[in-house]
Amino acid sequence: MKLFALPLLEPHTAALERCVYCPKLSRAACPVSNVEASETVTPWGKMSVAYFAGRGTVPRDEEHLETAWACSGCYACRERCEHHNEVATVLADVRAEAFARGVAPGVTKRVARETRVRDEEYARGLATLEPAAGPRARIAVVLGCSYVRHHPDVARSIWRLVQRMLGPEVRLVSSCCGLPSYQCGDREGFVAAATRTAQQCDGAERVVAIDAGCAATMTHAYPRFGVAALGVLPLIDVLYRELDRLPARALEGRRLRYTDPCQLGRGLGRYDEPRAVLARLLGSAAEGFLRERSEGECSGAGGLLPVTRPETSRAIADERLREHERRGGGTLVTACASSLRRFRSRGAPALDLYELVAHALDAE
Ligand code: SF4
Ligand code: SF4
Incomplete structure (x- = not known):
């Protein structure tokens, strides 16, 4: 059965069908359903709502599709699943469908609207770090807006560490990787941020990402949307090698x-x-x-x-x-x-x- 009503789910038809007919083997892995003690927000429940919304059996409204946000993107269900079903990725696409239809939870629309404010805060925070090398430096560093905006002291320490480990040929990427937009379901905003980030990394011999969320997004989500794979190296690899x-x-x-x-x-x-x-x-x-x-x-x-x-x-x-x-x-x-x-x-x-x-x- 094709899921034409929610086109972004079409490539996930097999994964959705596996979940719908599954005896919920990943149930105990989900942190969300464990604390909420609700069947609806188990991996099976969330995939089933998506599947039936795609088929038109349940309404494609906020009340039903908001279950896609009952996911921390932790991948724990995938590890327990015989099929390694990528539930978090499917739910990210459900979010995008809901966002595009205007039925995403109001709070996600607010987060998407505040993108510019976050970007400006990020730029101000980066400006307080010791100046990096010029825009043609060999190594592009994605520090991550979460470190810079919420943990400025930690960001300063990390920047010292990066310069010490990688030498003077480092430059800071000022664009957010786009993860907040991706999590909102704001696909347009995500692709715009990803494209800006890729452009700022252009010409670098190496791209090093500090925050695990940025590194995973740039590694897994960018290629899904046609943004060039950047061969991102997480900072932990630099430390491990040395x-x-x-x-x-x-x-x-x-x-x-x-x-x-x-x-x-x-x-x-x-x-x-x-x-x-x-x-x-x-x-x-x-x-x-x-x-x-x-x-x-x-x-x-x-x-x-x-x-x-x-x-x-x-x-x-x-x-x-x-x-x-x-x-x-x-x-x-x-x-x-x-x-x-x-x-x-x-x-x-x-x-x-x-x-x-x-x-x-x-x-x-
Ligand atoms: S993720 Fe795997 S184990 Fe969990 S409900 Fe879906 S098919 Fe079953
Ligand atoms: S990825 Fe989402 S659905 Fe799967 S276990 Fe984590 S929170 Fe639950």
């Missing part, structure tokens, strides 16, 4: 617990690299959680969840923090600006991995 340059045992004795950011872990497959960097600084492995790596639990920070379902987002983060405390507490370490913001907003002593490395190098 582990010997990091100060051994600089943080020995600190109690640090690493939590896998969804976009860096399941999104980009970087599990060993952050652990190796932390182990270098500590002289031993960092502490962890019961479920880790591909099974790691979400922070509740992704997919625009803090805006569209703030209580759910907070409850997901709190669940993670309760386990952190049960395991003995200490400092929670992430490598994602959105997770950092989420955890800190709940009062957690959270730090960013790159900030930790920068400070360890400063103290040498």
